[in-house]
Amino acid sequence: MADWEKAKRFQNRKSKMEMKKMIEWGILGILLCAVFAMTLMRTPAEISTMLTDITAQLRTYALIVHGLFLAMIAGGLAFKKIRNTLFFLFIAFLSLSATIVSIVYAILPNILIFAMFFILIVNAYRRKELNFDLENARPVTLFFGTLGLIFGFWYLHWVADPLLLNALLYSPVGVINCPTMLTVIAFLILTVKPRSTILEFAVGSVTLYFGFFGLFRLDAYVDVALIACALFLLMRIGASIPRGAFFSGQVPAEQKTNIRRQKQKREF
Structure with missing residues (x-):
């Protein structure tokens, strides 16, 4: 094959990849705008009443999720070979x-948010972009990841008194938005390269918005943890993406090397 034909094919593939990326980011932007707009359709009092009622009604389920949370953390720390799979399964779950909870209670913004999270998480795992090499994680990464896990598990809001004890038992992780987002973003913070930029940006942006929303509109002071974790993740994205490559099909050199290695393994 002539060199010019190879160059033309390469350019065509590159153009298709860039177009695909632009479409993905465009869809993400539309979804985020829709979600942010829908959160303003109810008053803070209505939202607080709704989330408090859901938390109370699903206490037993939240307690089961807490047990699963601890089991997955223990399993991931003990069995390094299946850590990626265990942590992926948990945040996808x-x-x-x-x-599903949002569908049952007809909370449209949460349906869009968590359905989007689920699709992006599955896609990232399929592309081998969820890697939890905790032994080589930086101390600052471990700090923010641990912070998110602690307050995702022990979310100090929406539960009845005594708050400290009940939050430890059945805070609504896997049930309503903020504790679930905080747990998901904590796991993403703990990943190493290669990572999914679109997944991290989506989760980081939504978590940051709901952190400020909860703090200033719902008086959920624990949402400071959402803001801190989201800012850390978004700043890490900004520091790791080459200029001009954020919305394009370009990937960092380390990720290109990883992709080439995966192709070589498939060939053999």
């Missing part, structure tokens, strides 16, 4: 769980 949380997203799917919150989607």
